[in-house]
Amino acid sequence: MGKEKPQVYVTRAGCPTKGIDLLKQKCDVEIWSKPLEPVPREELLKKVKGKDALFCLLTDKIDKELLESAGPSLKVIATMSTGYDHIDVPEVKKRGIKLGYTPDVLTDAVAELTVGLLLATSRRLFEAHQEILNGGWGSWSPLWMCGPGLATSTVGIVGLGRIGIEVAKRLHTFNPSQILYTSRSDKPEAKPFGGIRVPLDELLAQSDFIVVTCALTPETKEMFNDETFAKMKSSAIFVNTSRGGVVDQPALQRALESGKIAAAGLDVMTPEPLPPDHPLLQLKNCVIIPHIGSATTKTREDMCILTAKNIIAALQGEPLPAEL
Numbered sequence: 092m093g094k095e096k097p098q099v100y101v102t103r104a105g106c107p108t109k110g111i112d113l114l115k116q117k118c119d120v121e122i123w124s125k126p127l128e129p130v131p132r133e134e135l136l137k138k139v140k141g142k143d144a145l146f147c148l149l150t151d152k153i154d155k156e157l158l159e160s161a162g163p164s165l166k167v168i169a170t171m172s173t174g175y176d177h178i179d180v181p182e183v184k185k186r187g188i189k190l191g192y193t194p195d196v197l198t199d200a201v202a203e204l205t206v207g208l209l210l211a212t213s214r215r216l217f218e219a220h221q222e223i224l225n226g227g228w229g230s231w232s233p234l235w236m237c238g239p240g241l242a243t244s245t246v247g248i249v250g251l252g253r254i255g256i257e258v259a260k261r262l263h264t265f266n267p268s269q270i271l272y273t274s275r276s277d278k279p280e281a282k283p284f285g286g287i288r289v290p291l292d293e294l295l296a297q298s299d300f301i302v303v304t305c306a307l308t309p310e311t312k313e314m315f316n317d318e319t320f321a322k323m324k325s326s327a328i329f330v331n332t333s334r335g336g337v338v339d340q341p342a343l344q345r346a347l348e349s350g351k352i353a354a355a356g357l358d359v360m361t362p363e364p365l366p367p368d369h370p371l372l373q374l375k376n377c378v379i380i381p382h383i384g385s386a387t388t389k390t391r392e393d394m395c396i397l398t399a400k401n402i403i404a405a406l407q408g409e410p411l412p413a414e415l
């Protein structure tokens with residue numbers, strides 16, 4: 092870095108201070124003022140002009156228009172996320188701009204949340220709580236609020252990456268009879284939990300729990316649709332903590348309404364935020380939480396620190412700790 096401090100734009104207020112303080116030691120930092128709202132597009136296009144670095148979130152679209160608006164000074168973009176479907180990666184690379192993201196530091200948090208969401212869905216926790224509030228808890232009853240258990244079940248993980256592996260390890264301790272997974276190649280990491288690689292259709296047909304942890308790419312976009320839901324068991328529980336875009340959402344709604352599948356647990360959906368009057372929120376067999384997979388305080392702090400470190404390394408001409 093030269094004598095003048097590099098200019099960084101941070102697209103959200105309220106990022107953990109440890110990471111932002113790191114940035115402030117080395118850079119001039121300008122921050123969008125609102126913690127709960129993404130920076131409006133026009134403002135972002137204006138603010139990014141002439142900046143050396145951009146610290147962004149998954150709510151900011153990073154495309155050709157933005158890169159052109161930033162101009163040739165932009166050396167690095169670091170997203171405080173592991174997913175990068177909001178970024179036009181080829182456009183960024185074409186310009187020689189470094190790209191940082193935050194894998195690994197959120198893996199445990201997302202895996203924990205995925206297990207929590209699966210259990211909340213299968214054991215109907217939100218519905219059961221609602222029954223207490225609305226007076227529906229008459230007495231302990233033999234089949235009231237029953238759902239499937241994990242023990243002796245078949246679990247299917249779609250996309251056995253870092254997060255999928257940690258989900259599988261945790262679910263293994265609930266004693267399922269088998270854990271199936273899809274992946275381009277066999278994963279040696281699946282050995283400890285006896286994971287079996289199968290074609291997608293086999294996973295869909297056999298699994299009692301289908302857990303989606305794959306990235307959103309052109310290949311996975313809306314891979315869960317009328318056709319794939321039709322291949323699942325009518326008792327299947329579908330859980331998605333990856334990206335809403337992997338699901339054709341109207342098809343999911345049809346599957347839940349018609350009983351083609353039993354229930355779904357979603358941490359991600361389309362759009363986000365989901366409007367409070369969205370029909371999916373009316374379904375008792377659909378558990379929806381607001382994209383909080385990585386939301387532990389420590390994880391968000393680690394994500395922010397890693398994003399800051401990615402920016403500082405790139406500006407110093409050093410290898411990024413987590414480069415895409």
Ligand SMILES: O=CC(=O)O
Pocket residue numbers: 149171172173174175197384385
């Ligand atoms: O969804 C969260 C992330 O991609 O970090």
